[in-house]
Amino acid sequence: MNQVATRPYADQKPGTSGLRKKVRVFQQEHYAANFIQAVFDVVEGKAGAALVIGGDGRFYNREVIQTAIRMAAANGFARVIVGRGGILSTPAASHLIRLRKALGGLVLSASHNPGGPDEDFGIKYNVSNGGPAPEKLTDAIYARTREIDRLLIADAPDVDLDRDGESRVGDMVVEVVDPVADYAELMERLFDFAAIREMIAGGFRIRFDAMHAVTGPYAREIFRRLGAREDSVVNGTPLPDFGGHHPDPNLVHAKALYDEMMGEGAPDFGAASDGDGDRNLIIGKGMFVSPSDSLAVLAANAHLAPAYQGGIAGIARSMPTSQAADRVAEALGIGLYETPTGWKFFGNLLDAGLVTICGEESAGTGSNHVREKDGVWAVLLWLNVLAKRRVSVAEILRDHWARFGRNYYARHDYEALAVDAANQVMDGLRARLGGLAGTRANGLAVAGADDFEYLDPTDQSLSRNQGLRVRFDDGSRIVFRLSGTGTEGATLRVYLERYEPAGGDLGMDVGTALQPLIAAAEELAGIARITGRARPDVVT
Secondary structure (H helix, E strand, O other), X not given: OEEEEOOOOOOOOOEOOEEEEEHHHHOOOOHHHHHHHHHHHHOOOOOOOEEEEEEOOXXXXXXXXXXHHHHHHHOOOOEEEEEEEEEOOHHHHHHHHHHOOOOEEEEEOOOOOOOOOOOEEEEEEEOOOOOEOOHHHXXXXXXXXXXXXXXXXXXXXXXXXXXXXXXXXXXXXXXXXXXXXXXXXXXXHHOOHHHHHHHHHOOOOEEEEOOOOOHHHHHHHHHHHOOOOHHHEEOOOOOOOHHHOOOOOOOOOXXXXXXXXXXXXXXXXXXXXXXXXXXXXXXXXXXXXXXXXXXXXXXXXXXXXXXXXXXXXXXXEEOOOOOHHHHHHHHHOOEEEEEOOOOHHHHHHHHOOOOOEEEEOOOEEEEOOOOOOOHHHHHHHHHHHHHHHOOOHHHHHHHHHHHHOEEEEEEEEEEEEOHHHHHHHHHHHHHHHHHOOOOEEOOEEEEEEEEOOEEOOOOOOEEOOOOEEEEEOOOOEEEEEEOOOOOOOEEEEEEEEEEEOOOOOOOOOHHHHHHHHHHHHHHHHOHHHHHOOOOOOEEO
């Protein structure tokens, strides 16, 4: 074991999903090692424990994995379990941590952010339940990064990551495993593969865009088991730069899939996942499904899958996610929990058995099978529902709206803003929150406004300043929030929601339905005036 002197970096505060920076930042001397050592210094129980390591295959993954292996050996771990090629989707890593009873895992990913030498990289630590580290732990990790002065690292050659089997680094065993097998077997236990196979054999066509990211190998193996055509998966080879594309499954970056699904001769079902496999996009033939609607539909129909046929305990959604799931929870007579953005907030609810299905408007959906959102899981639950109901995606949505009403919803992202300007927007609106009730914005009557805070019902921890909410008399609302997932500047997200009850106009164009709220948001916050941005960079 070597002890290597180092110096702290001041910018290693984890965001909602770990530490994310440009590759060139991580390539600074000891930058990645400092953060990993801070994790190991803070986490207890390392002696004799197992650690899972894997990532989404993006540029610089392999180098950091080799460093992490040598550091794990020097810090007392007995075993490291790493996906072949350094590959593990985030949900597969969560499952492997739980399956192998590991102390935790290092997940090397910047999720849906672009990859490559000039793009993004990230590291996050997941705890023994398979979920992201809670705020108390990430705060301790950050505190340690600010004072760290030494690294513990074994003097050893690189491990062969491309061959399954065991080797040793010092006294520690390194086990390279098939990254797909355990996860695929879990999916077969959760879903009615026989019913999906029968539907596919009857001519049902699928198009899954893996976006040259981590889910390609997972989708290929699972769809092979389902008897789907080989061309069901496109862009299925993980590449360090994701083929030069942005691996975010939304209507901007998955436009080719959207265009195919809206065109002549479209497949019956289209889907995509992101860089590390935890997000999903669902598109039926001629019908886009918003992530918020997807959460509500899956919760309402989960009983059609074997794993959930006894019903679900409750639903959790992030605060900015539309309230469509709330109406499902009310109809089912189960709990609905509104949390801050970040999957870590769902972990306690899942562990306590209070909820079964969780979701976020940012295309993340999952259940109690792991402690992460899971893109492939969401795709398979949709296929399970379609196989049982034998109607189209469009028909499922129309039936859902006819029963529950429709939450017209969109998110407007203003990316890479000057930090000062983004803070000026938020601070200016925050200062006015207390006086907004009873006023009007673009003619809409404001019922109330607040800065969302969350009291965790399981451990009574309190999270403040989680987003600014403005609610209107007609049930509409606007949410303003600064994102923690970017690597340059600031990203301002504006969430717009209008509820139309069952029996109302359920077939409007979303942009048209939300136009009064869009104008109200500008009047309230002055985004264009302060930032100079006349329109958002991305609308989802």
